[in-house]
């Protein structure tokens with residue numbers, strides 16, 4: 247927890263929140279992959295100190311594979327020593343790989359069944375959000391599922407305190423979310439037991455999009 251708060255103070259733009267996500271949000275974010283039968287290929291982007299990573303690792307079975315992409319080296323060192331090393335010792339045959347770099351630069355093959363995304367899209371310029379979104383959708387197989395989270399009501403709370411540039415950003419971001427919802431199948435689940443409460447947003451990739 248302290249490690250996360252410290253990194254958030256150092257760089258709030260990429261960290262995006264002050265507290266790590268709760269176990270309840272981690273459960274919602276990983277619900278579909280826990281219910282999946284058969285081998286699964288998973289990508290997690292922006293794990294931070296690893297609340298979703300731990301939930302994903304618990305759901306891994308023999309032929310699954312799991313790629314993790316994290317930009318912040320302090321978080322990468324923490325993930326390796328506290329979470330991934332102990333997991334590899336217990337499950338040497340399961341393929342788990344940490345890529346210490348930005349998702350924009352990560353050499354990934356694609357074909358993912360599940361993408362779990364912890365990126366703070368609200369903090370990014372719209373063009374970066376759109377390009378990462380499109381990259382993640384392209385990395386999924388048809389019918390694959392991406393889950394990301396958004397803090398509940400954050401745009402409504404921010405609106406009176408930001409200038410016209412900020413409001414224009416929110417308007418364009420909302421328009422982009424609506425076009426994504428039209429192109430794919432999108433559902434939302436509110437998780438109250440998180441600080442602040444958040445929606446887990448699931449996008450199922452339509453064939454050929």
Ligand SMILES: C[S@@+](CC[C@H](N)C(=O)[O-])C[C@H]1O[C@@H](n2cnc3c(N)ncnc32)[C@H](O)[C@@H]1O
Nearest residue numbers: 260261262266267292293294317318348349364
């Ligand atoms: C809001 S935090 C979420 C952390 C964790 N998933 C959680 O929910 O507690 C966002 C994380 O995304 C990482 N991040 C930001 N931009 C990134 C990028 N372009 N590529 C990969 N990771 C990135 C940050 O370093 C941070 O760990």
